[in-house]
Amino acid sequence: MDIGRKLKIARDAIGYTQEKAALESGIGKSSICEFEKSKREPKFSQLSRLAEVYRKTIDFFLSDELPIENLMLWRDAPSIEEEIKQTEAEFRQLCKQYHMLEILTGEARKAKLPEPDVNKAEDFTFERAESFARKVQNELCLGDIPSASLKRVLEERYFVKIFHLSFIGSAISTVSVEFGTAILLNAKNKPWRRNYDLAHELFHLFTWNIYRNNHKQDILPTPDEEKFANAFASKLLMPEDSLRQRIDLRKNKQGQISLVQLDEIAREFSVSLDALVYRIANLFRIKKEDTEKYLDVAKRLAESHKPRGSDKPDKLPERYCSLAIRALNEGKLSLMQFAKYMDMNYRQAREYLTEDGDFKDEKISISVT
Amino acid sequence: MGISRMKKFQFLLLDAGPIIKLFELNIWVDFVKRCDVTICRTVANQAKYASQEFEDIRVDLEPFEEEGLIKIFDSEPSVNKAFYEKFSERYKAIIHDGEKQMLAYLCDSSENWLVCSADGAIFRVLGLLGRIEQGISLEEILEKIGLSQSNLEWEYTKKFCEKYTRMGQVDSIQDKGLL
Numbered sequence: 001m002d003i004g005r006k007l008k009i010a011r012d013a014i015g016y017t018q019e020k021a022a023l024e025s026g027i028g029k030s031s032i033c034e035f036e037k038s039k040r041e042p043k044f045s046q047l048s049r050l051a052e053v054y055r056k057t058i059d060f061f062l063s064d065e066l067p068i069e070n071l072m073l074w075r076d077a078p079s080i081e082e083e084i085k086q087t088e089a090e091f092r093q094l095c096k097q098y099h100m101l102e103i104l105t106g107e108a109r110k111a112k113l114p115e116p117d118v119n120k121a122e123d124f125t126f127e128r129a130e131s132f133a134r135k136v137q138n139e140l141c142l143g144d145i146p147s148a149s150l151k152r153v154l155e156e157r158y159f160v161k162i163f164h165l166s167f168i169g170s171a172i173s174t175v176s177v178e179f180g181t182a183i184l185l186n187a188k189n190k191p192w193r194r195n196y197d198l199a200h201e202l203f204h205l206f207t208w209n210i211y212r213n214n215h216k217q218d219i220l221p222t223p224d225e226e227k228f229a230n231a232f233a234s235k236l237l238m239p240e241d242s243l244r245q246r247i248d249l250r251k252n253k254q255g256q257i258s259l260v261q262l263d264e265i266a267r268e269f270s271v272s273l274d275a276l277v278y279r280i281a282n283l284f285r286i287k288k289e290d291t292e293k294y295l296d297v298a299k300r301l302a303e304s305h306k307p308r309g310s311d312k313p314d315k316l317p318e319r320y321c322s323l324a325i326r327a328l329n330e331g332k333l334s335l336m337q338f339a340k341y342m343d344m345n346y347r348q349a350r351e352y353l354t355e356d357g358d359f360k361d362e363k364i365s366i367s368v369t
Numbered sequence: 370m371g372i373s374r375m376k377k378f379q380f381l382l383l384d385a386g387p388i389i390k391l392f393e394l395n396i397w398v399d400f401v402k403r404c405d406v407t408i409c410r411t412v413a414n415q416a417k418y419a420s421q422e423f424e425d426i427r428v429d430l431e432p433f434e435e436e437g438l439i440k441i442f443d444s445e446p447s448v449n450k451a452f453y454e455k456f457s458e459r460y461k462a463i464i465h466d467g468e469k470q471m472l473a474y475l476c477d478s479s480e481n482w483l484v485c486s487a488d489g490a491i492f493r494v495l496g497l498l499g500r501i502e503q504g505i506s507l508e509e510i511l512e513k514i515g516l517s518q519s520n521l522e523w524e525y526t527k528k529f530c531e532k533y534t535r536m537g538q539v540d541s542i543q544d545k546g547l548l
Contacts, residue, residue, distance in 0.1 A: 041445065041446060043443040043446075044410070044443060044444045044449055044470050045409075045414060048470075058469065059453065059461055061446065062453050100462045104459055330536070331493040331532075331533040333462075334463065334465045334489075334490035335386060335487070336419075337463070345419070345422040346389070346420075
């Protein structure tokens with residue numbers, strides 16, 4: 001496939017018009033038009049600039065193959081198509097960079113994800129979603145308060161690529177033959193909302209082969225699948241035993257617990273008060289109209305919580321940064337490439353170069369036999 | 370006798386790191402008077418962009434190009450494609466676009482170019498390609514043209530250049546990196 005056609009594909013993939021591409025790249029609209037129609041070939045520096053603007057690597061244009069872009073599952077997708085495409089393009093770029101860092105440092109590993117005891121999508125029920133949440137909690141050794149370790153376990157033991165960006169929408173999950181499993185969370189959301197989104201998206205990752213087998217690669221989640229994902233998330237983040245223990249500790253002699261006390265429990269589990277109220281309503285079979293009444297008060301209570309500095313997550317995962325620093329100091333990543341991967345400027349990137357930065361020498365390895 | 374015939378390095382390709390450093394040291398003008406400098410367009414763009422983060426340094430190479438003090442070239446993607454296809458997937462990702470353009474140019478030319486960089490990855494690729502004598506540190510050049518500087522950072526030193534060139538040589542011996 002020629003470069004012109006690929007330029008058009010790349011521009012469409014990020015949802016840019018030729019005018020927007022010209023504005024972003026500083027290359028004239030008529031030139032972009034001529035490149036895409038293969039009337040003339042861009043110079044290398046122009047191609048490099050367009051690759052940057054389209055969030056592709058230059059290799060995308062120089063390679064003879066056209067990579068197949070994988071499906072991305074959205075939670076609360078924005079209504080504007082361009083927003084979706086631009087967020088997906090940025091997320092995909094980060095995932096590919098992460099995977100490249102894994103390859104460069106020899107850390108590309110795979111781990112088998114837990115699977116539900118269900119083979120077909122039609123066989124899924126709320127009970128099975130609940131038992132699957134218990135299975136995941138045990139297999140991942142998430143303990144009493146799963147939200148405290150869930151993200152870290154997924155990143156470090158299961159190599160799930162988890163990024164935070166500010167975008168319109170809640171979360172995205174994807175499974176790619178190229179770079180593996182990945183989740184994007186909205187950095188603007190509160191920590192409890194992100195925890196819930198993470199657990200929800202996890203359900204999609206774990207059940208990807210059930211809902212999206214080879215013949216149905218482009219299938220979007222059905223309402224039922226979304227409900228099961230919510231049920232799974234709720235049960236995973238608030239395990240019944242630990243939740244009952246917290247409630248027993250706080251309830252009064254009449255067997256009642258105030259919303260302020262529930263708010264404390266929600267904080268401990270790092271879930272929203274809303275999510276906790278729903279979970280309790282389900283656990284103690286509370287009537288729908290009563291639940292709605294509690295939810296109304298919960299909303300007002302939640303408004304009084306002021307954001308904390310620690311609420312803001314890092315865009316890039318810790319493992320990603322660690323691999324990038326290693327690659328730089330082993331001469332496996334140029335400084336410019338490092339700055340781009342780390343989303344920092346050249347001056348900041350320079351500070352990561354250390355004279356004794358390569359610690360791979362066998363002479364300083366510790367024997368563990 | 371033309372000015373360029375008096376210059377010490379006649380085929381010198383400069384990477385973004387040394388360009389910025391020379392501006393930072395305020396010896397860029399002296400440097401281009403003493404060396405025959407060639408820069409690829411993508412590196413020139415990168416150096417300009419990167420220098421915008423520095424309060425006191427503005428890398429604008431255009432006036433020097435217009436005066437004929439430096440040469441800036443661009444290339445056809447096909448030249449880079451041929452170069453790029455030599456490498457394994459891992460090595461393709463190591464270097465940035467500007468460096469790809471610079472190294473493709475070096476490998477495509479019959480002249481004995483020297484590359485001055487402050488990037489381990491560049492020296493590593495040169496070591497892999499068996500072109501160890503074509504990588505040079507800024508420290509060495511400055512010494513040879515009488516502009517020696519004390520306290521240059523690690524990435525501009527001869528030791529740095531040698532360390533990463535050696536790594537590329539090891540990859541070459543172990544048959545890693547090239548297809």
